[in-house]
Amino acid sequence: MGCQYLDxxxxxxxxxxxxVEEDASIREHVERSCPYCLEQLREAALTVYFLTWAGRPxxxxxxxxxxxxxxxxxxxx
Amino acid sequence: MREDTAQELLARVARHNxxxxxxxxxxxxxxxxxxxxxxxxxxxxxxxxxxEVFLRLCNQASHLSREGIGASAWLALVARxxxxxxLRGRKGLAPQARGSHRTLRDNSAWLPRGEEIAMLExxxxxxxxxxxxxxxxxxxxxxxxVFDGYTEAEIAQRLGQPLGKVRSELRAAMSFLRxxxxxxxxxxxxxx
Numbered sequence: 001m002g003c004q005y006l007d008x009x010x011x012x013x014x015x016x017x018x019x020v021e022e023d024a025s026i027r028e029h030v031e032r033s034c035p036y037c038l039e040q041l042r043e044a045a046l047t048v049y050f051l052t053w054a055g056r057p058x059x060x061x062x063x064x065x066x067x068x069x070x071x072x073x074x075x076x077x
Numbered sequence: 078m079r080e081d082t083a084q085e086l087l088a089r090v091a092r093h094n095x096x097x098x099x100x101x102x103x104x105x106x107x108x109x110x111x112x113x114x115x116x117x118x119x120x121x122x123x124x125x126x127x128x129e130v131f132l133r134l135c136n137q138a139s140h141l142s143r144e145g146i147g148a149s150a151w152l153a154l155v156a157r158x159x160x161x162x163x164l165r166g167r168k169g170l171a172p173q174a175r176g177s178h179r180t181l182r183d184n185s186a187w188l189p190r191g192e193e194i195a196m197l198e199x200x201x202x203x204x205x206x207x208x209x210x211x212x213x214x215x216x217x218x219x220x221x222x223v224f225d226g227y228t229e230a231e232i233a234q235r236l237g238q239p240l241g242k243v244r245s246e247l248r249a250a251m252s253f254l255r256x257x258x259x260x261x262x263x264x265x266x267x268x269x
Contacts (some may be wrong), residue, residue, distance in 0.1 A: 008163070008248040011255070014154070016161065017222045017229050017247070027113055033186065041187035044206050047254050049150040050204050051223050052157055054115040058106030064124050064179065068131055069095055075132070 003029060003036045010037075010044035083148040084191040091138035107148055109156050115224045116160040130156045132158060144185055147194030154188075170231070200261050207257040215250040218243055236255065241247030 006026055012018050029037035042066045081089075081100065087225065089097035112125040130152060131160075134141070141151060191195075197204070211219065221232045233243040 008252065012222065012229070015222045016226060017232075019230065021149035021242060022240070029180040032186065036188045040233070041194075042189055043255065044251075045150060045154065045187065045189050046193060047251065047258055048223075050197060050201070051151055051208070051219070051254070052112050053108065053201065053205065054109045054224065056230070057185070058109060058114065060102075060106040060123070064127065065099065065106075067137045068102065068128055069099070071128065071132065072095070072098070072135055 003034060003040070006037065007040065008039045011047050014041070014044055014048045082195070082229060084145065087138055087148045088142045090135060091142045098135065099130070101134075101148060105152055105246075108149075112153060113156060113160050116164055116226070122163060123160075125260065126156060126159045130159060140185065142168070144188070145186045145192075146185055147188045147191045149198070150189050150194050151185075165226050187229065196262060197258075203261050204258070206252065207261065210257070211250055215246050215253075219250050220247045222247065242265065 006029070009018060009022055009026060013023060016023075018026070026037065026041075030041065081097070083101065083104070086101045088099045091102060103255060109130075110123065113126055117126065133155065134148070135154060141148065153157050177179075184197075208216070217234050218236065219228045221235060222229075227235065227248060229244055232239055232247075233240040236243065
């Protein structure tokens, strides 16, 4: 069976919004590296990525960056 | 002096370069914070997710760099997924099917490449206008999926609408966005 019947579902798959059955259908195609589905998923990922552009960027807390670097150094010891 | 690209920075992070990680952090955290704050109300939770996502990036940097994966898209998708997991857990909602969650973890063959992301980001102002062109009811359903992590069935219940209607609205919205994305990008990015 061709994969075109999945065409409307890729973005919603990436968002985790599908039913269990529809989700499993796409996941099965991805797990067997279906070229059509992988390509459609990449296209869908671009759409989902720009949907995540939410509101105005916020200034980070500088302490958080230091904490991250500290945790990283610790994990590499 | 030219700024390092995200891909160049990622390659250096893969070689344990802390300075490169710091630059990636400074570059992407402001927009990640906006995304995470939209999903999670508490600052502490937001910062926990941010820490976890960046630690994961460090662990996977070699692989992501080798595959040419776009760091900003990976960060946004993973951060959103983690935040939604926490949000759903806090609301007492059952875990979603989470195919994408597992797929993100297990398989990166479908993730957009750095050059595709760079092209998308160059057109960001235009793309933000595209989202505003969506009818308000479609936008509402989409926001519930993107920022609240609801499934279609949950969105239908929340809006008091038939599931079939919600499914149609979401698919119509995605179809519109996909086609506008292609138009804005000029040529379909798969041809890059």
